[in-house]
Amino acid sequence: PNERLKGQTAIVTxxxxxxxxxxxxxxxxxxxxVIINYNxxxxxxxxxxxxxxxxxICGKAIAVKADVxxxxxxxxxxxxxxxxxxxxxxxxxxxxxQQDAAxxxxxxxxWQTVIDVNLTGQFLAVREAIKEFMKxxxxxxxxxxxxxxxxxxxxxxxxxWAGHANYAASKGGIVMLMxxxxxxxxxxxxxxxxxxPGAIRTPINREAWETEMALEKLNKLxxxxxxxxxxxxxxxxxxxSSDESEYINGTTIFVDGGMTCYxxxxxxx
Ligand code: NAD
Numbered sequence: 169p170n171e172r173l174k175g176q177t178a179i180v181t182x183x184x185x186x187x188x189x190x191x192x193x194x195x196x197x198x199x200x201x202v203i204i205n206y207n208x209x210x211x212x213x214x215x216x217x218x219x220x221x222x223x224x225i226c227g228k229a230i231a232v233k234a235d236v237x238x239x240x241x242x243x244x245x246x247x248x249x250x251x252x253x254x255x256x257x258x259x260x261x262x263x264x265x266q267q268d269a270a271x272x273x274x275x276x277x278x279w280q281t282v283i284d285v286n287l288t289g290q291f292l293a294v295r296e297a298i299k300e301f302m303k304x305x306x307x308x309x310x311x312x313x314x315x316x317x318x319x320x321x322x323x324x325x326x327x328x329w330a331g332h333a334n335y336a337a338s339k340g341g342i343v344m345l346m347x348x349x350x351x352x353x354x355x356x357x358x359x360x361x362x363x364x365p366g367a368i369r370t371p372i373n374r375e376a377w378e379t380e381m382a383l384e385k386l387n388k389l390x391x392x393x394x395x396x397x398x399x400x401x402x403x404x405x406x407x408x409s410s411d412e413s414e415y416i417n418g419t420t421i422f423v424d425g426g427m428t429c430y431x432x433x434x435x436x437x
Contacts, residue, residue, distance in 0.1 A: 172410040173227070174199030175310040177253040179246070181205045181236050181293050182263030184213035186370030187320060190398030191260055192229070194406040196220035200258065201227035203249040207235050207263070228253070236263045236289030237281075246296040255304050257311060258409045259297035261290035262320040264338075266372060271333050279334045286338035290319055291345060294360070298349070301358055312411050314357040319346045320401075321362040323424050339364075343420065350418030359417045363404055366424025368396040391434065392425030 178195045182188040183204035192202045193216060202220055206213035213231035220229035230252055234245035249256055264286045267278040294317050301315030324332070325339040342362060349360040367386055369377050376386050377395055387393050404423050407413055422428050 170197070171199040171225075172412060173258070173406065176257035176409075177201040177203065177227070177249065177255060178258035178260060178409065179203040179205065179249055179256050179293070179297070180260040180262055181234075181289065182207075183216065183260075184209040184231070186372060187365065187368060187398050187401045188260070188262040189216050190402035191262060191405040192216050193219060194399070194402030195258065195260075195409060196226040196229055197223070198406045198410065199225070199227050200409070201253045202229040203245070203253070203256070204229055204231045205234055205236070205245060205263065206231060207233065236261075236293060237284040239292055242289075242292040242296055246300065250300060255307075256297055256300050256315070257307070258316045258318075259294055260318045260320065260405060260409075261293045263289055264320060264322075264372070266332060266335050268332050268335070270331055274334065282334035282338050283341075286335065287341045287345070290342060294319070294345075294349065298353060298358060302356065306357065312357075312414050313359050315359075316409050317346075317349065317358065317360040318405055318408055319360075319362040321346070321364040321420060323364055323366050323422065323427050325362070325364055325420065326428060346420070347418050354417055359414070361408055361416055361418065362420040363401060363408065364420050364422045364424065364428075365401050366390065366396055366422070366427035368398060368401060370398060389431055390425045390427055391429055391431050394425065396423065396425060 178200045180192045183192040184206035217229040217231045220226045234241035321342045322339040324336040329336040
């Protein structure tokens with residue numbers, strides 16, 4: 169077993185489903201304690217938590233409810249996690265949603281819900297994480313960094329997305345949030361990076377993969393010709409949380425099978 173995260177504690181927002189669930193499991197398997205945040209799917213969060221707890225090689229896990237867009241919820245969740253495990257070393261700001269509409273028909277509520285969860289929700293989580301890192305100080309026995317932050321962004325931080333302007337704007341905002349945090353806190357040895365997934369098979373984009381026809385259409389956008397799976401992101405998140413990637417800071421890692429390489433220009437199908 170790889171014990172590269174042993175003795176560290178991670179918090180994963182939106183950890184009850186899809187990418188967040190796979191990231192929670194990957195971190196747990198590498199030895200981290202995991203605080204699995206959920207808002208509405210308690211049973212699923214507890215199931216992931218149990219899966220980590222039943223394996224003696226893994227760290228320990230707990231499921232904690234919080235709406236990431238509500239300040240007092242996020243503060244309370246960090247308090248619970250720190251009481252349980254002592255501190256937090258890794259923050260994966262992953263929770264996100266879509267509320268799709270043509271821009272001229274988009275309601276203010278649709279706009280605001282997406283910005284509140286995808287952008288403000290990530291701000292609130294990483295702010296609390298940085299507060300804890302700064303208060304606690306270095307723990308050289310477990311990591312060379314004071315703390316690690318990973319934002320779950322999207323290829324739509326650079327690919328414009330008609331019909332999803334609120335979502336694309338939220339992910340575009342993540343770039344400058346992440347890079348500004350890197351610039352501000354790198355001198356304290358905090359690492360802040362993003363993962364930008366391409367199309368990953370999860371409930372958020374079911375209509376893009378549930379029929380053969382939809383998959384065929386989707387594959388036209390993926391040079392590697394397969395849809396991603398949540399574990400593709402889990403393995404990168406675990407490595408990016410570990411000292412193996414210590415010198416990576418202020419970067420977005422695209423995990424997209426080549427989706428950002430203009431597949432429309434291909435000469436190979
Ligand atoms: P998902 O719907 O399976 O998971 C999203 C999670 O966020 C769920 O657990 C949901 O309950 C949680 N969530 C939503 N609102 C919340 C709130 N207010 N408070 C707390 N939790 C909340 O989808 P996913 O694909 O696993 O998405 C995870 C992240 O990855 C999102 O940020 C998404 O934008 C990003 N992403 C996904 C894809 C993809 O193709 N699936 C591609 C690029 C980026």
